[in-house]
Amino acid sequence: MSSSVSKYVLTFCFLALGSCYxxxxxxxxxxxxxxxxxxxxxxxxxxSFGDSLFLRQTSxxxxxxxxxxxxxxxxxxxxxRPLDITLHWSISGSYLGFEMPKGEFLSKTDHDPFxxxxxxxxxxxxxxxxxxxxDIQYHQLxxxxxxSTESADAISGATSEQIKDxxxxxxxxxxxxxxxxxxxxxxxxxxxYTEKHLNNINLxxxxxxxxxxxxxxxxxxxxxxxxxxxxLKNRLISLIQSNDSYLSYNAVHAxxxxxxxxxxxxxxxxxxxxxxxxxxxxxxxFSKLITAPEFxxxxxxxxxxxxxxxxxQEIINLLKLYEKQGIxxxxxxxxxxxxxxxxxxxxxxxxxxxxIKIQTDDEFVLxxxxxxxxx
Amino acid sequence: MKxxxxxxxMGSVSLGIVAPSLSRAEKWVEPYETQKQNISTxxxxxxxxxAGTIAAIQAGRTGAKTILIESGSQLGGCTTTGGVSFPxxxxxxxxxxxxxxxxxxxxxxVELNGDQLPDFSKIPKSHWKxxxxxxxAIYVMLAEEKCLEAGVxxxxxxxxxxxxxxxxxxxxxxxxxGVKTLxxxxxxxxxxxxxxxxxxxxYKVLRENETQPGSLVYSMEGYDSNHLDFSKIPKQYHKALxxxxxxxxxxKTGENTFVPYGYVYxxxxxxxxxxxxxxxxxxxxxxxxxxxxxxxxxxxxxNIRITSMKTETAVRETFRIDGLYKITKEDYVSGxxxxxxxxxxxxxxxxxxxxxxxxxxFLKPNxxxxxxxxxxxxxxxxxxxxxxxxxxSDRLANSALRxxxxxxxxxxAAAVAASLSVEQGLTPAKIDPNLVKKRLKEYGAIVPS
Numbered sequence: 001m002s003s004s005v006s007k008y009v010l011t012f013c014f015l016a017l018g019s020c021y022x023x024x025x026x027x028x029x030x031x032x033x034x035x036x037x038x039x040x041x042x043x044x045x046x047x048s049f050g051d052s053l054f055l056r057q058t059s060x061x062x063x064x065x066x067x068x069x070x071x072x073x074x075x076x077x078x079x080x081r082p083l084d085i086t087l088h089w090s091i092s093g094s095y096l097g098f099e100m101p102k103g104e105f106l107s108k109t110d111h112d113p114f115x116x117x118x119x120x121x122x123x124x125x126x127x128x129x130x131x132x133x134x135d136i137q138y139h140q141l142x143x144x145x146x147x148s149t150e151s152a153d154a155i156s157g158a159t160s161e162q163i164k165d166x167x168x169x170x171x172x173x174x175x176x177x178x179x180x181x182x183x184x185x186x187x188x189x190x191x192x193y194t195e196k197h198l199n200n201i202n203l204x205x206x207x208x209x210x211x212x213x214x215x216x217x218x219x220x221x222x223x224x225x226x227x228x229x230x231x232l233k234n235r236l237i238s239l240i241q242s243n244d245s246y247l248s249y250n251a252v253h254a255x256x257x258x259x260x261x262x263x264x265x266x267x268x269x270x271x272x273x274x275x276x277x278x279x280x281x282x283x284x285x286f287s288k289l290i291t292a293p294e295f296x297x298x299x300x301x302x303x304x305x306x307x308x309x310x311x312x313q314e315i316i317n318l319l320k321l322y323e324k325q326g327i328x329x330x331x332x333x334x335x336x337x338x339x340x341x342x343x344x345x346x347x348x349x350x351x352x353x354x355x356i357k358i359q360t361d362d363e364f365v366l367x368x369x370x371x372x373x374x375x
Numbered sequence: 376m377k378x379x380x381x382x383x384x385m386g387s388v389s390l391g392i393v394a395p396s397l398s399r400a401e402k403w404v405e406p407y408e409t410q411k412q413n414i415s416t417x418x419x420x421x422x423x424x425x426a427g428t429i430a431a432i433q434a435g436r437t438g439a440k441t442i443l444i445e446s447g448s449q450l451g452g453c454t455t456t457g458g459v460s461f462p463x464x465x466x467x468x469x470x471x472x473x474x475x476x477x478x479x480x481x482x483x484x485v486e487l488n489g490d491q492l493p494d495f496s497k498i499p500k501s502h503w504k505x506x507x508x509x510x511x512a513i514y515v516m517l518a519e520e521k522c523l524e525a526g527v528x529x530x531x532x533x534x535x536x537x538x539x540x541x542x543x544x545x546x547x548x549x550x551x552x553g554v555k556t557l558x559x560x561x562x563x564x565x566x567x568x569x570x571x572x573x574x575x576x577x578y579k580v581l582r583e584n585e586t587q588p589g590s591l592v593y594s595m596e597g598y599d600s601n602h603l604d605f606s607k608i609p610k611q612y613h614k615a616l617x618x619x620x621x622x623x624x625x626x627k628t629g630e631n632t633f634v635p636y637g638y639v640y641x642x643x644x645x646x647x648x649x650x651x652x653x654x655x656x657x658x659x660x661x662x663x664x665x666x667x668x669x670x671x672x673x674x675x676x677x678n679i680r681i682t683s684m685k686t687e688t689a690v691r692e693t694f695r696i697d698g699l700y701k702i703t704k705e706d707y708v709s710g711x712x713x714x715x716x717x718x719x720x721x722x723x724x725x726x727x728x729x730x731x732x733x734x735x736x737f738l739k740p741n742x743x744x745x746x747x748x749x750x751x752x753x754x755x756x757x758x759x760x761x762x763x764x765x766x767x768s769d770r771l772a773n774s775a776l777r778x779x780x781x782x783x784x785x786x787x788a789a790a791v792a793a794s795l796s797v798e799q800g801l802t803p804a805k806i807d808p809n810l811v812k813k814r815l816k817e818y819g820a821i822v823p824s
Binding site: 246284287313343 | 435437438471474475478479482483486491492494495496524525526817818819
């Protein structure tokens with residue numbers, strides 16, 4: 001009787017513990033609350049670098065993301081607590097999230113496990129590459145006693161003022177350690193690897209990322225030698241036309257030279273140049289237009305119609321564009337000759353100088369020049 | 376031996392052949408007489424510093440005949456000659472608030488130097504992270520090129536010695552190396568930063584007894600701040616050693632930089648006259664010399680050496696005009712928007728006090744200050760404007776308004792107002808501010824609304 005009771009009790013306890021384990025959710029937090037990066041290796045291709053860093057790939061071999069498993073310790077007060085965690089990065093090295101094996105959890109200095117709010121805070125901290133941790137040494141995390149002679153790792157005290165707002169409360173060492181892992185050697189390797197293997201396909205993956213940092217990274221790493229690739233062109237156009245002026249500015253900057261031979265693309269650039277209100281984007285758009293191998297005639301014609309509504313400096317820039325692109329067809333000269341009547345002397349003088357240099361023998365243009373000279 | 380003597384004699388012969396023709400090329404020059412001339416212009420800008428450069432370019436681009444007088448040898452003022460080569464702040468709370476010619480110049484310098492702009496959509500914890508580092512040499516050349524393209528006549532090494540108002544025009548006697556020029560101008564813009572021309576014209580200017588210190592900017596090398604034992608170095612030197620890094624003194628544009636530049640304070644620095652500016656420069660150099668000598672006595676600093684030093688002490692505060700409107704600190708920190716506001720300004724109230732501390736008061740989220748046209752016009756003046764740190768403001772407001780982007784915005788605004796005054800034959804105070812705003816927009820400026 002007693003043995004059967006024991007059996008029941010044991011079975012009950014086993015089931016209770018088992019269900020606790022099974023019901024307890026796995027700790028995993030990702031950027032944008034998405035679980036698309038969570039490990040599910042059954043249907044995935046991957047390449048390993050060493051025994052812990054992996055590149056996840058799509059079925060056709062295109063890079064998707066990186067992850068790395070860390071089995072390390074967070075040490076303070078002369079004790080080390082094990083840390084079993086997997087970190088995820090995009091192919092440009094942006095932090096994507098972390099997950100832990102089932103049953104594992106993070107805890108604080110008082111051994112309390114992290115609660116959901118603290119995990120969310122940690123996830124946010126890890127996503128911020130600009131935190132000053134990189135300039136802070138491990139021993140600077142806690143305020144040091146004035147006359148301390150102990151080794152730095154053996155002291156726990158009040159969290160340093162410098163970092164108290166950027167760490168999970170009572171988990172400064174864990175926060176710091178994880179941040180350093182996210183932005184450490186692995187990230188450096190990922191960035192270098194992707195940069196070395198950058199081609200149209202993986203660049204498009206980066207530019208299509210939901211993470212703005214990825215997009216900026218992709219734009220600032222685009223090479224001038226990239227071959228023309230329509231999907232990439234379309235993505236560039238959407239970024240150039242975005243309301244985010246920093247993305248727009250960098251997207252224009254990133255345009256490879258080869259793309260400037262595409263007249264449709266040039267037309268989009270020219271229309272954006274005329275319409276954008278962001279001075280920085282406008283400036284780089286102009287520098288692209290002026291260095292294009294050719295400025296198509298249909299855009300020249302569009303420019304004639306735009307002159308009356310152009311701001312003064314846009315007219316001056318247009319003259320520079322005409323000069324650099326060797327545009328001196330008679331119709332353009334006539335349009336400019338008519339603009340000699342512009343009430344701003346600075347503009348009319350620049351137009352006059354432009355026309356004089358061309359040395360045309362067209363009667364209308366010559367008449368306008370004569371009238372300008374002798375108003 | 377024979378060969379050597381032959382060569383020697385050949386040398387004498389050839390020298391004998393050439394020397395007479397060289398000496399024949401010499402000719403006596405008549406004693407130099409100061410060149411005197413009278414010239415006229417629509418707009419005269421005095422001072423080619425941060426505000427004056429922009430004012431001159433803008434004035435030229437409106438088609439007005441423009442002369443720019445600069446007492447030094449290059450344009451840019453504090454941004455270049457003074458070494459504060461990271462102008463700001465053009466963005467606030469994720470939006471651009473100052474654009475126009477100032478931003479055009481900064482951006483061109485960034486582009487030509489292959490630099491990268493910070494991501495202004497991210498609001499930084501420290502305001503200065505949105506200042507934009509520029510290569511001062513490139514900035515100088517671009518500023519000059521833009522002036523010349525706009526048809527501006529630049530007169531370096533000159534300074535006004537007399538300012539009078541006659542028959543609705545300003546007569547300014549300008550003296551420089553071997554020249555004395557009488558310039559007749561329809562509109563005058565004082566961009567000296569010190570309200571010197573306003574004062575010479577008889578308008579009231581003011582300042583407190585105590586002013587903020589100036590800074591002499593320098594760089595040094597020969598030590599590694601990461602390996603210094605700061606416990607053995609007196610605290611008074613820590614700042615100087617942290618300001619300077621072994622690797623590079625040049626600040627890269629970006630959000631993660633934290634080393635602005637090296638400077639020594641110069642108390643009472645005043646650039647108003649040659650005498651006061653000479654004193655400020657001498658004092659700055661003496662302070663730096665003293666500091667270097669002392670630093671070289673410190674452990675780990677024995678090999679410290681100066682690698683560059685600016686030729687002038689950069690000045691924070693001198694005289695301000697008594698304008699039609701005085702911007703107060705309350706106006707500034709509350710972001711009070713006046714109907715005639717022509718330009719924005721964004722910076723904390725930032726008063727450097729006696730070298731020991733800086734009084735700072737930050738603007739609340741989404742608050743941006745602005746500059747009314749009336750603050751650029753001295754009381755009882757005619758055909759006269761100012762731009763730059765000498766605008767009409769109380770001391771605390773001025774400590775925020777004095778920064779470069781704000782001065783650039785003012786320069787452009789003053790020039791547009793002056794150009795409309797020329798066209799309409801009216802004094803700036805009688806120009807409709809809405810017309811000024813409209814024209815400012817045409818030239819790419821951002822107008823407060």
